[in-house]
Amino acid sequence: MSEVIILAFDTSTSAITAAVHDGSRILAEAAVIDTRRHTEALAPMVEKSLQECGLRPADLTHIAVGIGPGPFTGLRVGIVTAVTMGYALGVPVHGICSLDALAAQAVGDVDGELLVASDARRKEVYWARYVSADGSAMRTSEPAVNHPLDLPEEVRALPTVGRGPVLYPEHFRNPRPILDVRAGAIADLAALEIGSGRHTDAVPMYLRRPDAQEPGAPKPTLAGGR
Amino acid sequence: MSRDEPLVLGIETSCDETGVGIVRGETLLVDAIASSVDLHARFGGVVPEVASRAHLEAMVPTIQRACDQAGIALRDVDAIAVTSGPGLAGTLMVGVAAAKALALSLGKPLYGVNHLAAHVAVDIVEHGPLPEPVLALLVSGGHSSLLLVPDVTQDVRSLGSTIDDAAGEAFDKVARVLGLPFPGGPHIDRAARDGQIAIDFPRGLTSGRDMERHRFDFSFSGLKTAVSRWVEGQRAAGAEISVPDVAASFQEAVVDVLTRKAILACQDNGVEHLQIGGGVAANSRLRAMAQARCDSAGIALRVPRPGLCTDNGAMVAALGAQLVAKGREPSALDLPADSSMPVTEVTA
Numbered sequence: 001m002s003e004v005i006i007l008a009f010d011t012s013t014s015a016i017t018a019a020v021h022d023g024s025r026i027l028a029e030a031a032v033i034d035t036r037r038h039t040e041a042l043a044p045m046v047e048k049s050l051q052e053c054g055l056r057p058a059d060l061t062h063i064a065v066g067i068g069p070g071p072f073t074g075l076r077v078g079i080v081t082a083v084t085m086g087y088a089l090g091v092p093v094h095g096i097c098s099l100d101a102l103a104a105q106a107v108g109d110v111d112g113e114l115l116v117a118s119d120a121r122r123k124e125v126y127w128a129r130y131v132s133a134d135g136s137a138m139r140t141s142e143p144a145v146n147h148p149l150d151l152p153e154e155v156r157a158l159p160t161v162g163r164g165p166v167l168y169p170e171h172f173r174n175p176r177p178i179l180d181v182r183a184g185a186i187a188d189l190a191a192l193e194i195g196s197g198r199h200t201d202a203v204p205m206y207l208r209r210p211d212a213q214e215p216g217a218p219k220p221t222l223a224g225g226r
Numbered sequence: 227m228s229r230d231e232p233l234v235l236g237i238e239t240s241c242d243e244t245g246v247g248i249v250r251g252e253t254l255l256v257d258a259i260a261s262s263v264d265l266h267a268r269f270g271g272v273v274p275e276v277a278s279r280a281h282l283e284a285m286v287p288t289i290q291r292a293c294d295q296a297g298i299a300l301r302d303v304d305a306i307a308v309t310s311g312p313g314l315a316g317t318l319m320v321g322v323a324a325a326k327a328l329a330l331s332l333g334k335p336l337y338g339v340n341h342l343a344a345h346v347a348v349d350i351v352e353h354g355p356l357p358e359p360v361l362a363l364l365v366s367g368g369h370s371s372l373l374l375v376p377d378v379t380q381d382v383r384s385l386g387s388t389i390d391d392a393a394g395e396a397f398d399k400v401a402r403v404l405g406l407p408f409p410g411g412p413h414i415d416r417a418a419r420d421g422q423i424a425i426d427f428p429r430g431l432t433s434g435r436d437m438e439r440h441r442f443d444f445s446f447s448g449l450k451t452a453v454s455r456w457v458e459g460q461r462a463a464g465a466e467i468s469v470p471d472v473a474a475s476f477q478e479a480v481v482d483v484l485t486r487k488a489i490l491a492c493q494d495n496g497v498e499h500l501q502i503g504g505g506v507a508a509n510s511r512l513r514a515m516a517q518a519r520c521d522s523a524g525i526a527l528r529v530p531r532p533g534l535c536t537d538n539g540a541m542v543a544a545l546g547a548q549l550v551a552k553g554r555e556p557s558a559l560d561l562p563a564d565s566s567m568p569v570t571e572v573t574a
């Protein structure tokens with residue numbers, strides 16, 4: 001599969017991460033832990049990762065991006081970068097569920113059932129259940145956003161990857177040392193998707209509606225008004 | 227139009243309009259817009275998360291439409307310009323990230339530009355090179371500023387700005403009090419045409435002492451409250467309210483202050499050219515009063531057509547083309563989105 005060059009990145013967790021992949025292996029990978037500088041850090045990281053491989057953007061055949069779920073503002077930076085690069089370069093853009101990447105990262109560490117629980121802010125987690133077997137992780141529940149205690153106790157007791165256990169150790173008591181998405185894992189999953197001829201659009205998994213309240217009547221300004 | 231002039235694509239996402247404009251030199255080729263304004267109407271104001279989601283969805287289709295309509299291929303573009311501030315942090319990031327993706331993919335320079343400077347520069351594609359200096363009155367839902375602009379590519383000075391609500395914000399709030407839809411500006415303008423200037427609403431920061439301390443600043447919060455009080459008082463007394471009269475009287479108060487201070491700023495600084503920009507520049511009464519007062523003061527007035535006064539990508543491309551033509555330094559690829567970018571910084 002040497003004709004495949006995938007650029008992958010993810011901005012859905014606390015890491016800003018980029019990788020270059022040739023369809024069978026990772027050629028370069030970078031990550032920085034920073035939840036506030038997605039806009040600044042992603043493009044230079046992509047540029048540097050390509051340079052490390054002696055590649056130019058025009059050499060890319062595919063782009064893959066983590067589509068969350070994850071905090072919206074950072075998530076969008078990755079996705080808009082991916083779809084715009086895809087358009088400019090005329091290459092397909094594959095959207096990879098970021099929780100799937102976290103689960104894939106745990107495959108060597110966990111055998112059998114596992115839980116991915118990542119930071120959804122507001123005392124909630126993005127989560128999904130997986131079964132790790134034969135070198136891959138299969139998702140067995142739809143990604144969701146909940147308060148940790150909304151998850152059944154037996155689910156919370158599963159080996160858990162992502163920052164959920166770091167943030168809520170009292171609720172997730174079986175933490176595994178995998179906290180953030182690695183772009184290499186996004187690229188690996190994209191390579192599988194490309195190899196099987198499938199394609200998932202890079203559409204963000206928000207899982208929450210925007211916070212917005214319709215206004216009531218204007219507040220009175222006269223003294224004694226109600 | 228010469229092929230030698232820089233071809234620049236500009237992206238604007240500082241609020242609720244996804245704008246992609248393409249300019250060659252001083253010629254506008256296309257101004258493509260996708261607006262999420264209808265999505266915000268029921269909330270009575272722009273909801274940043276709703277706007278950010280809409281920008282992401284609209285970005286590639288709007289770039290594509292701009293290139294198609296301009297009849298250019300993306301690779302022909304000489305530079306990418308983008309509003310890097312000021313504006314809503316979350317919406318700015320979508321545009322800045324998209325602009326970087328283009329610059330990186332195409333190997334072209336990136337210019338992060340100031341939204342307010344772009345509002346000034348847009349008139350170049352409408353009325354030709356800017357007089358230097360020009361005095362700019364920028365009035366929108368997010369800004370109310372008086373700027374002295376000796377060189378829009380590198381020297382923009384702030385003379386004053388609103389100390390509370392922006393002018394457009396006051397229009398939105400008063401519209402709500404009057405039961406008119408969001409955005410308030412066009413609705414108040416329309417209602418006011420059938421009204422009389424019957425109520426003497428206050429002119430903020432125009433009294434003697436305020437004219438010393440806030441000579442070129444604006445304040446519209448008190449005016450909004452005065453309108454609310456007047457309306458409530460009438461209703462409490464069981465009196466019928468004439469929406470056209472209230473709209474006309476409120477609008478007159480806003481426009482009177484804006485134009486009075488703009489003319490004064492020209493006179494104080496010896497500037498012979500006034501330019502008005504921003505969404506409120508679409509207001510018919512503002513245009514008429516500014517023209518009349520400029521005529522009597524011997525000041526030349528420039529106002530771009532309404533579509534170029536509201537937020538758009540053409541203004542960003544217009545400024546970008548000036549920056550390229552003057553050989554200004556491009557931005558680095560780690561350019562941030564700066565929601566509170568000072569107006570004095572033309573580029574980031």
